[in-house]
Amino acid sequence: MKTLTHYLTMNLPSKMGFKNITPDVEKAVHASGVQEGMVLVNTMHITASVFINDNERGLHHDFGVWLEKLAPFNPDPNVYHHNRTGEDNADAHLKRQIMGREVVVAITKGKLDFGPWEQIFYGEFDGHRNKRVLIKVIGE
Amino acid sequence: MKTLTHYLTMNLPSKMGFKNITPDVEKAVHASGVQEGMVLVNTMHITASVFINDNERGLHHDFGVWLEKLAPFNPDPNVYHHNRTGEDNADAHLKRQIMGREVVVAITKGKLDFGPWEQIFYGEFDGHRNKRVLIKVIGE
Amino acid sequence: MKTLTHYLTMNLPSKMGFKNITPDVEKAVHASGVQEGMVLVNTMHITASVFINDNERGLHHDFGVWLEKLAPFNPDPNVYHHNRTGEDNADAHLKRQIMGREVVVAITKGKLDFGPWEQIFYGEFDGHRNKRVLIKVIGE
Numbered sequence: 001m002k003t004l005t006h007y008l009t010m011n012l013p014s015k016m017g018f019k020n021i022t023p024d025v026e027k028a029v030h031a032s033g034v035q036e037g038m039v040l041v042n043t044m045h046i047t048a049s050v051f052i053n054d055n056e057r058g059l060h061h062d063f064g065v066w067l068e069k070l071a072p073f074n075p076d077p078n079v080y081h082h083n084r085t086g087e088d089n090a091d092a093h094l095k096r097q098i099m100g101r102e103v104v105v106a107i108t109k110g111k112l113d114f115g116p117w118e119q120i121f122y123g124e125f126d127g128h129r130n131k132r133v134l135i136k137v138i139g140e
Numbered sequence: 141m142k143t144l145t146h147y148l149t150m151n152l153p154s155k156m157g158f159k160n161i162t163p164d165v166e167k168a169v170h171a172s173g174v175q176e177g178m179v180l181v182n183t184m185h186i187t188a189s190v191f192i193n194d195n196e197r198g199l200h201h202d203f204g205v206w207l208e209k210l211a212p213f214n215p216d217p218n219v220y221h222h223n224r225t226g227e228d229n230a231d232a233h234l235k236r237q238i239m240g241r242e243v244v245v246a247i248t249k250g251k252l253d254f255g256p257w258e259q260i261f262y263g264e265f266d267g268h269r270n271k272r273v274l275i276k277v278i279g280e
Numbered sequence: 281m282k283t284l285t286h287y288l289t290m291n292l293p294s295k296m297g298f299k300n301i302t303p304d305v306e307k308a309v310h311a312s313g314v315q316e317g318m319v320l321v322n323t324m325h326i327t328a329s330v331f332i333n334d335n336e337r338g339l340h341h342d343f344g345v346w347l348e349k350l351a352p353f354n355p356d357p358n359v360y361h362h363n364r365t366g367e368d369n370a371d372a373h374l375k376r377q378i379m380g381r382e383v384v385v386a387i388t389k390g391k392l393d394f395g396p397w398e399q400i401f402y403g404e405f406d407g408h409r410n411k412r413v414l415i416k417v418i419g420e
């Protein structure tokens with residue numbers, strides 16, 4: 001069995017944002033030499049997401065509007081008890097649950113076994129600082 | 141290490157719908173010969189889901205009503221910017237985030253290691269056309 | 281390849297609740313002897329979740345309020361058709377979709393490869409009875 005562990009560092013210049021990390025994952029899979037297996041890609045932070053969807057700017061706008069509606073930002077500690085800790089990012093912890101922490105992608109014949117439109121995104125909900133993404137490849 | 145890759149083709153006759161694909165996954169696991177490992181099951185399309193829940197018709201009705209409430213269909217490109225591309229399925233991209241892209245299931249003694257009510261479903265949110273599901277088994 | 285299968289039994293004394301199961305997963309990973317691989321942790325029940333987020337009491341309160349808003353409890357079988365089966369837990373099946381069924385965590389150098397705040401939780405949405413969690417380790 002072969003494995004490879006690789007870390008990315010993200011720093012998005014806005015509170016909320018989405019970044020296509022598919023090329024980084026492809027590079028890690030290629031470097032691993034794995035022909036058949038799986039790759040796990042997860043954010044290592046709890047106010048961010050890794051997910052698979054469309055590489056389309058309008059949709060990313062829609063994600064932002066939608067997530068703000070389902071889990072609105074509100075620093076008031078009477079609204080979100082988490083903000084009694086002195087933080088103001090309770091909404092980011094909720095948004096991340098909708099978008100997910102991780103994806104697992106099949107590797108077939110040395111490549112990400114993707115449908116026609118699948119792309120991997122990092123989703124940030126409490127930006128302006130460094131956060132890490134983990135890529136773990138296993139297979140043979 | 142053993143691996144097996146299998147693709148299903150789905151074509152649901154409605155915009156939204158749910159189909160039990162557990163028997164297909166069980167067949168692939170059996171065919172792989174894997175006794176201990178994991179199976180990844182994911183939709184290869186970004187307006188559909190694979191998820192695990194109850195095989196109960198009333199609940200599937202409830203999923204439909206609930207998802208339509210949380211992420212309503214609306215072809216208006218002023219409501220969903222994604223629909224400025226000429227598509228009308230922005231809502232399907234959102235619904236899929238709630239229901240998820242994939243499941244990973246443990247294989248123990250050659251079988252899906254499931255609780256009493258777990259069943260695997262394909263969830264369609266923009267139907268009337270062919271879409272694929274990927275089954276990837278790894279283990280020994 | 282090494283594998284390990286371990287089951288936890290949960291019994292939460294309330295309808296909704298969250299329990300940190302990170303120490304149990306760490307023990308299983310250690311017992312497996314796996315140095316490089318992955319661990320799958322999933323609830324085996326369809327009205328519960330396993331997810332990764334913050335070990336902070338205020339946030340867990342916020343999760344409860346938020347989930348009740350997005351998928352309110354209502355035993356009325358006219359509101360949720362699932363409750364025509366005689367059950368009253370349709371809302372729990374919906375809440376579980378938002379919080380997720382499973383997590384997959386990388387194992388690196390024999391340990392859970394976690395960011396600074398990541399902790400694994402069992403989320404209960406229809407408690408007062410025994411439910412199981414599955415831990416499956418694979419790697420080498």
